[in-house]
Amino acid sequence: MVNFLSQEKLLKRLEKPQGKIRMVLDTDTFNEIDDQFAVVYALKSKERLQVEAFYAAPFFNELSTGPADGMEKSFLELKKIASIVPEMANTPIYRGSEKYLPGPDTPVESEAARNLVERAMASEEDDPLYVVAIGAITNVASAILMEPRIIEKIVVVWLGGHALHWSDTKEFNLFQDLHASRTVLNCGVPLVLIPCMGVASHLQTTLSEIKDYVKDRGKVGEYLYETYLNCMKEHYAKSRVIWDIATIAYLVEQNWTPNELVHSPIVSEDFRWSVDASRHFIRYVHYIDRDKVFEDLFIKLT
Template sequence: MSASFVEMPEDRRVRRLAHPGRKVSIVLDTDTYNEIDDQFAMIYALCSPESLELEAVHAAPFHNNMSEGPADGMEKSYREILKIRSLAGMETLPVYRGSAAYMPGPDAPVESEAARDLIRRALARGEDDPLYVVAIGAITNVASALLLEPALADRIVLVWLGGHAFHWQDTREFNLEQDLHATRVVLDSGVPLVLLPCMGVVSHLTTTLSELRDHVKDKGPLGQYLYETYLGCMDDHAGRSRVIWDLSAIAWLVRPDWCPSELAPSPLVSDDCRWLEADGRHSIRYVTYVDRDAIFRDLFAKLDVRARAERNDGV
């Protein structure tokens, strides 16, 4: 199939690329079992009701040493999402399985519950009230939805952690390189895209076991789960930190000044995963920095507020 995406006027796209300045509805697309940062991002979203209304969570595929293949990675992520949903006491939060494979070609979407749910939710909204899609894994679900329903490009704003900084020597980043066809669909579609690069931008969003022991461990079931998840991610924590990449995608919606950004032409991606410039491309919003301290302080404070509320409810 060959998609014919909605031609969005550039001025309309640029307006969409500005931070909304209000509470928004989001769908979280996540490969939750892949690493430990997706759990942090999902819980940060759940703890930020003043900024975000989490409508649904979609499980994304992944394949590394944590899975036997994309389908297994997606299924493990689906089960991890259900676990976090249960810990949060939010059993009614909709959760959908995503793609069981990567896109086999540039015009070949992968059918899934997640792709169809995204289309349904986005098209049900008003034209001036886009759904925000926070994607923190391979972009297969979103790209497939765009191919299945090209009008979707004018009904969502996509916030994606993907690739490395434009100045980096390559963009061979896990989320981007898993499904290069899907990456190109998203970059070519004209969908309003807020891009958070990994190496060179988000890569200093780090924390340590001792910091989490002090500020997260005793903050209710969610805090305990995050601490235990981090504890188990390496055998020796002495002198070591870990990047919690995916927090940044939620943080841009919570407080955009914590994630300074600029408009830039949508790049192309080479077969060997390098950014390529091209004339006449539409604009995206490109995040250039993240305020590590502000983001973690906000997460810690919100976990504390939630834990206090849970204790009071239990009295």
């Protein structure tokens, strides 16, 4: 695939975004409880974010019978949130891919991928669309393969893989669709990578905290509280990581997510990182200020 961006333009796109940010959110919403928090956090951050669309991402684990079922369940969960959160009422929701990429150069047709291409290509040169991905990155990779010119129009913020120093990067979002993950890491699109273990894993909270600061915040607070409550049978002395809000926090305030420029890493067949200093740059988040992020989320739910 041709890299359409010069290094100068790529680095400019990876600078801290200014003003109001146009974004779409690609999410496997039914897979975990953190996606729901991220959806609400994005919608409640209107001072910074303008959410233009939601895309349902595929997933396959014990909560689905396959990628298509996982995507459909995520689509329905987004519809459920839209019925609860007033800010989401007029935001379009699109079904995503029903399968993972069958090969390194083969996109998968979906409403989400097609909408991303159209929305990105309609973007002005000085107003890129931020594509926030918090699941398998199939929809985004498909859009890039369908129309590589969108690389010039978007910035991808992806929660995927583990920290570069971790012993492996066999993380759920990255692992599910290796072809899609490699497409996004290799194609030269402006990319902000937020790893899970070692970085987003700082974002732990407890049922007690959710009860104190979320439960009584109207219908949306009750929904998030019930979602957290039902995620495990026993909460005593246990916490839960709300991974996905890391992506929203990065856009809201970069001081809470210290980051650096690194060469885009390579994913091996056994899901380990390797580095090639001749490759293009990405922005890599290496730490998250857990307290600042949750404080902002809780205040916005008030």
